[in-house]
Amino acid sequence: EDKVVQSPLSLVVHEGDTVTLNCSYEVTNFRSLLWYKQEKKAPTFLFMLTSSGIEKKSGRLSSILDKKELFSILNITATQTGDSAVYLCAVEASGSARQLTFGSGTQLTVLP
Amino acid sequence: KAGVTQTPRYLIKTRGQQVTLSCSPISGHRSVSWYQQTPGQGLQFLFEYFSETQRNKGNFPGRFSGRQFSNSRSEMNVSTLELGDSALYLCASSKRYARDQETQYFGPGTRLLVL
Numbered sequence: 332e333d334k335v336v337q338s339p340l341s342l343v344v345h346e347g348d349t350v351t352l353n354c355s356y357e358v359t360n361f362r363s364l365l366w367y368k369q370e371k372k373a374p375t376f377l378f379m380l381t382s383s384g385i386e387k388k389s390g391r392l393s394s395i396l397d398k399k400e401l402f403s404i405l406n407i408t409a410t411q412t413g414d415s416a417v418y419l420c421a422v423e424a425s426g427s428a429r430q431l432t433f434g435s436g437t438q439l440t441v442l443p
Numbered sequence: 444k445a446g447v448t449q450t451p452r453y454l455i456k457t458r459g460q461q462v463t464l465s466c467s468p469i470s471g472h473r474s475v476s477w478y479q480q481t482p483g484q485g486l487q488f489l490f491e492y493f494s495e496t497q498r499n500k501g502n503f504p505g506r507f508s509g510r511q512f513s514n515s516r517s518e519m520n521v522s523t524l525e526l527g528d529s530a531l532y533l534c535a536s537s538k539r540y541a542r543d544q545e546t547q548y549f550g551p552g553t554r555l556l557v558l
Binding site for chain 2: 363365367372373374375376379419421429430431432433434435436
């Protein structure tokens with residue numbers, strides 16, 4: 332059974348800090364790992380990491396995938412209060428339908 | 444380009460009733476997946492539809508069912524509601540089935556409360 336474990340479960344920082352969120356996974360026939368940000372409602376897509384793309388960056392957010400050690404990190408630099416959200420990590424196996432297995436998420440709170 | 448839409452946004456039902464939730468995918472997306480999100484279990488996969496066919500089903504009882512129409516819109520149905528069915532139900536759409544590394548985009552969800 333596919334499994335995703337995120338850590339820490341929650342994190343409180345001050346604006347301007349840098350945070351690193353962790354995601355370890357076990358999946359049969361790995362296809363991709365995805366990061367989503369969830370505020371009040373729907374998860375919004377951040378990054379997809381695959382065998383052919385193990386590092387992604389968008390503004391202050393970046394993510395890497397270590398396929399050998401089966402983990403990924405999401406890094407946020409110069410955090411802002413608007414970064415406060417639950418960050419979800421999910422994996423998808425190849426050969427299956429569009430089924431994501433999610434971790435429990437990391438609740439990030441950025442204080443002014 | 445409009446995103447994934449879900450209706451209704453909020454719903455209150457009582458135990459034993461049934462409910463139908465609707466999801467309209469992004470235009471051009473043919474795959475629709477459904478997820479249940481609860482504080483205790485997090486986000487869990489319910490099922491996925493593509494070309495009007497269920498392609499995969501998560502570990503949920505038979506009370507949970509769904510279907511997809513020719514225009515790719517999807518509905519899910521929960522019969523004989525239980526208190527534990529109270530959750531945020533999210534649907535996600537993507538362009539194609541399986542092989543392509545294409546992400547899924549989520550709708551705003553339907554918040555179901557069972558009393």
